[in-house]
Amino acid sequence: MADFLQQLKDIVLNFDIDSAEKTAKDAIESGTDPLQAANALTEAIRDVGDRFGKGDLFLPDLVCASEVLKKAFPVINEAIEKQGGSESSVGKVVIGTVFGDIHSIGKGMVATLLYAAGFKVIDLGINVKGEDFLKAVKDENADILAMSALLTTTAMEQKKVIEGLKDAGIRDRVKVIVGGSPINQEFADSIGADGYGSTAPEGVKICRRFMGIE
Amino acid sequence: MQKGYKLNFEPVKIITDSQVEQIHSASLNVLEEVGFKYESQRALKLLEEHGCIVDYNTMTAKIPPSLVEWAISKTPSSFLLRARDPEKSIRLGGNTLYFMNSAGARHVDIDTGIVSMPTLEQNNIGVMVSDYLESVNVYPSYTPYFELEGVPPVMSCPVSCAQRHRFSTKPSRGAQPTDSFIWETKIAQAVGAQIMGCVEGAAPLSLAEDPCNAAFHYLDAGFPIYIASGSIMGGSHPITIAGASVSHNAELLAIIVLLQCIKPGCGIIANNFVSAMNMQTGDLNFGSAAIALHQMAYNQIWHYHYNIPVNNTGSAFSNAKIIDYQLGAEKLPLATASALSGANLIVLHGGVTAELAYNPVLAILDDDVAKTIGRIVEGFTVTDETIGLDVIKEVGSSGTFLNSKQTRTMWKTEDYMPKMFDKSSYQEWINTGKKTAIDKAKEKYEEIVSTYKPVPLTPQQDKEIDSILKEATEYYRKKGLI
Numbered sequence: 001m002a003d004f005l006q007q008l009k010d011i012v013l014n015f016d017i018d019s020a021e022k023t024a025k026d027a028i029e030s031g032t033d034p035l036q037a038a039n040a041l042t043e044a045i046r047d048v049g050d051r052f053g054k055g056d057l058f059l060p061d062l063v064c065a066s067e068v069l070k071k072a073f074p075v076i077n078e079a080i081e082k083q084g085g086s087e088s089s090v091g092k093v094v095i096g097t098v099f100g101d102i103h104s105i106g107k108g109m110v111a112t113l114l115y116a117a118g119f120k121v122i123d124l125g126i127n128v129k130g131e132d133f134l135k136a137v138k139d140e141n142a143d144i145l146a147m148s149a150l151l152t153t154t155a156m157e158q159k160k161v162i163e164g165l166k167d168a169g170i171r172d173r174v175k176v177i178v179g180g181s182p183i184n185q186e187f188a189d190s191i192g193a194d195g196y197g198s199t200a201p202e203g204v205k206i207c208r209r210f211m212g213i214e
Numbered sequence: 215m216q217k218g219y220k221l222n223f224e225p226v227k228i229i230t231d232s233q234v235e236q237i238h239s240a241s242l243n244v245l246e247e248v249g250f251k252y253e254s255q256r257a258l259k260l261l262e263e264h265g266c267i268v269d270y271n272t273m274t275a276k277i278p279p280s281l282v283e284w285a286i287s288k289t290p291s292s293f294l295l296r297a298r299d300p301e302k303s304i305r306l307g308g309n310t311l312y313f314m315n316s317a318g319a320r321h322v323d324i325d326t327g328i329v330s331m332p333t334l335e336q337n338n339i340g341v342m343v344s345d346y347l348e349s350v351n352v353y354p355s356y357t358p359y360f361e362l363e364g365v366p367p368v369m370s371c372p373v374s375c376a377q378r379h380r381f382s383t384k385p386s387r388g389a390q391p392t393d394s395f396i397w398e399t400k401i402a403q404a405v406g407a408q409i410m411g412c413v414e415g416a417a418p419l420s421l422a423e424d425p426c427n428a429a430f431h432y433l434d435a436g437f438p439i440y441i442a443s444g445s446i447m448g449g450s451h452p453i454t455i456a457g458a459s460v461s462h463n464a465e466l467l468a469i470i471v472l473l474q475c476i477k478p479g480c481g482i483i484a485n486n487f488v489s490a491m492n493m494q495t496g497d498l499n500f501g502s503a504a505i506a507l508h509q510m511a512y513n514q515i516w517h518y519h520y521n522i523p524v525n526n527t528g529s530a531f532s533n534a535k536i537i538d539y540q541l542g543a544e545k546l547p548l549a550t551a552s553a554l555s556g557a558n559l560i561v562l563h564g565g566v567t568a569e570l571a572y573n574p575v576l577a578i579l580d581d582d583v584a585k586t587i588g589r590i591v592e593g594f595t596v597t598d599e600t601i602g603l604d605v606i607k608e609v610g611s612s613g614t615f616l617n618s619k620q621t622r623t624m625w626k627t628e629d630y631m632p633k634m635f636d637k638s639s640y641q642e643w644i645n646t647g648k649k650t651a652i653d654k655a656k657e658k659y660e661e662i663v664s665t666y667k668p669v670p671l672t673p674q675q676d677k678e679i680d681s682i683l684k685e686a687t688e689y690y691r692k693k694g695l696i
Contacts, residue, residue: 058493060448105449105496156367181570182319199495 004032005040011072012044015064020071027076041076042118045069049116054200059109066112083136089120091211094136096144097125098157103150106180109200110146118206119144127155130161137165137174149180158183159191175210179203215303216351216384218310219588225518225556228510234519237456237511241463242279249276250468254426257472264475275468282467285474291521293438293481295352298407299383299669304351305440305525306483306558311591312351313584314387315344316530317563318572319360324652329536329571332359337374338381340564343574344661345382345668349584350563353378355389355398355412358564358572368695372397372686376679379405383669386696387440388412390428392695397686399435403665404678405671410440410483413473415465417445421472429473438481440471440525447504448491448532455508458473462488462508463515470522483559485525486512498569500531501544509548510555517556526552530561531569537576537652541566546583553587578655578662582632589630600624 004027011018011023027037048065051057093114097107104126111123122140124132137145145165149155158178165171177195178188188196195210197203208214216655229237249267251274252258255614258275262268266275292307304312321332332340340358344350356374365373369395378386379401387410388398395411402409411432432439443465445451451458466484473480486509490502503529517524529549534541545562552560562584564577602620615621634654636643643649671679690696 054492055494059491060453060493105446105491186459 003193004030005036008037008040008072009044012041012048012065012068016060017064017067021075024072024075028079033077034083037076038080040074041069041072045116046118049113052113062112062116063108066115069115088096090118090213091143091207092120092122092140093144093146093207094122094124094131094133094140094142095148095149096128096136097126097150098154098161099127099129100154100157103180106150106200107146107148110148110179110197110203113200113204114146114206114207117208119207127130128153130157130164131135133161134164134168134170138168138170142174143209144175144177146177146179146207147201149183155180155187156191158193162192175207177203177206177210215301215305218304218312218313218351219591221309221311221553221556221591221595223591226510226551226554227518228507228512229514229553234515237463237515238519240460241467243284243472244419244460244464245277245468246279247276248380248419248661249274250464252421252426252468252472253423254421256430257421257426260475261472264471266471269428276469277468280556281471285467286520286522288474288478289470289482289520290479292523293483295385295410296403297383297385298379298409298671302384303526304385306481307557309556309589310558311553312559312589313349313563313588314525314559314561315350315353315357315563315577316471316561316572316580317354317357317360317569318567319570320563320572321359322536322566322571322573324537324573324575324656327567329567331361331363333363334365334373334377337362338377339663340572340574340577341378341381342666342668344563344577345384346662346666347563347577347581349588350384351353352384352388352410352559353382354561355387355394357386358574358577366690366696368690369391369683369687371403371645372683375401375409376683379407380671380676381668385409388428388432388437390414390425392424393427393689395428395431396689398607399431399437400682401679402437403435404682405675411435411437413439413441413469415443416444416557417450417465418461419465419468421469425680426472429469430476433480435475436514438483439473440483440485441466441473442485442487442525442527443469444487444489446489446491446498448493449496449509451488454502458488458508459511459515460661462486462512466516481523483523483525484516485527485559487527488512489528498531498533500528500533501548506548509552509557513552513555513557515625517558523558524556525559525561526557527561528552533565535567535571537566537573537579541576542583545580548587549583549587553591555695560584573636575652575655575659578658579634579651582634585630586632594628617650650665 011020018069052062095111111121115121147158178193179197185196195206258268261275265514266277268275294305297303320329322329371389375398390412413429415421447458451461488508490499490504492499509526509528529545532541532544563580564572605620606619635651
């Protein structure tokens with residue numbers, strides 16, 4: 001089993017997308033404890049995230065490591081559910097780029113780093129309408145809503161979504177973090193967000209803080 | 215008409231003719247087999263009528279190579295862009311190089327690098343300064359600033375367009391978001407000018423509804439069109455320059471197909487705004503070698519293979535936050551590479567901080583940069599007169615050329631002497647207060663602001679623009695956008 005746990009770490013650390021699903025299946029079929037398998041993947045992606053934060057790894061490394069997890073985790077999560085367990089995460093985040101805005105890179109980085117930090121991430125993509133954010137927050141019972149806007153003309157969409165949360169009576173149930181080039185702390189405060197991250201790693205720190213993890 | 219600069223020597227070519235064909239062929243393959251997404255039923259129907267295989271569910275049209283080749287053949291090699299002052303009109307294409315103003319979201323303080331929301335007055339002054347500068351030939355949309363204090367975001371394009379026409383007689387490019395093209399068309403028509411319509415794709419391989427609508431609207435008004443498909447190598451385009459060239463080519467060709475189907479023979483200038491990605495942050499990495507190479511290959515393919523006018527935006531911005539060595543070092547090599555490879559239009563003046571900021575003092579410095587580049591592309595003539603063998607013989611090994619008629623009559627045309635750069639002797643520099651080029655540009659800025667008077671609109675034109683802006687405000691208010 002130890003060998004398979006190391007192999008699971010290796011596929012992440014070697015960004016081996018092609019072998020990810022097969023390695024996960026082989027590990028489960030050979031009797032590896034799925035919870036330990038999940039921990040191995042999480043440990044490896046944290047390592048990747050840390051090395052990215054230090055500047056030793058770069059964005060393509062981070063994204064490819066995340067792709068490995070996307071291939072391997074469904075297999076392992078299925079095995080966890082068969083055992084009667086459930087996926088563990090430090091919190092659930094709904095994330096997306098606001099309506100009218102098609103910029104995806106910054107949002108994608110935050111989503112990947114959140115994933116690496118142990119969050120369950122529901123990525124709604126780009127050009128996300130306000131009602132879709134609200135629906136996802138409700139349906140997923142999200143702990144955090146993260147919104148990105150790269151255009152000055154779309155930044156106000158973040159405010160509209162926050163107003164929508166209030167109107168729907170669920171503002172108190174979810175923490176809201178905003179980011180993007182035209183956004184700053186002053187703007188975040190003015191629209192009633194709970195946090196603002198100027199960089200992807202800072203965004204993750206704030207999300208961890210929301211969940212009571214320092 | 216503004217003259218611009220003529221490229222008087224063979225452009226730099228960085229790929230072989232065979233490689234040009236390979237990129238073109240791969241682009242046709244992408245459009246035929248993958249297709250292109252047009253988020254407009256009207257556009258898709260028109261393309262279907264012209265032989266495309268359309269899937270209305272995915273809004274994708276697969277474009278036959280013959281239609282692409284037809285569209286290329288219908289696009290003229292140059293077109294006239296009429297300004298409100300005919301003397302300021304430009305003919306884009308051929309071997310002429312013009313320069314376009316750059317832009318920024320906010321105003322950057324020259325000394326501190328701190329950005330702030332510009333007032334309408336700062337915007338107007340920015341336009342006025344560029345109207346004064348000889349080497350600014352044309353403006354893009356929302357220039358010089360994207361954002362204006364007290365102006366609702368949805369009104370920023372129409373208001374910016376109005377102020378450019380109020381404070382400058384030079385031609386402009388329009389915008390495409392949120393029906394802004396309706397008001398920009400009206401404003402241009404009110405002052406008897408054209409604007410370059412704007413149809414920008416969203417990489418990879420798609421064109422949103424707004425630019426599709428803008429295409430129909432601007433062409434209906436009889437305006438020429440600027441097209442682009444902004445993207446990032448490694449993000450929305452492949453990381454390789456060759457792969458990004460194919461993706462970018464396919465996108466612009468798909469837009470040209472739509473435009474020529476709407477109005478065969480319409481004038482088009484195709485812009486290259488492909489950026490590199492900073493692989494540590496995901497931000498745009500301006501001034502990179504990859505951008506220069508991409509643009510040079512692009513100019514070779516589009517200008518000299520397709521014979522379609524080309525615009526380069528790579529030198530418009532820098533990642534530098536203030537006017538410093540990095541800013542010059544990031545902007546100048548790209549602008550020079552663009553010019554030497556045959557760009558018809560280079561975006562240059564005034565942009566700082568990765569598209570986020572602008573300052574007219576930098577535009578004044580960029581005026582010298584543009585004129586230096588313009589002088590380089592014009593090359594030099596080799597004749598008996600310019601060689602002046604008799605003068606060389608006369609001076610021999612002991613005289614000077616300074617007192618020759620040749621020197622006196624030709625020095626001004628053989629070189630360009632920048633106005634803002636410090637060319638003083640060391641002692642003069644000490645004695646005159648150790649002024650840098652930035653200090654001199656600041657002084658020039660003050661002089662322009664206090665003395666320059668742009669040609670005003672007639673009271674009737676001014677009133678009509680007010681009325682158009684009121685109509686636009688009401689339109690957006692009804693839509694709940696104000």
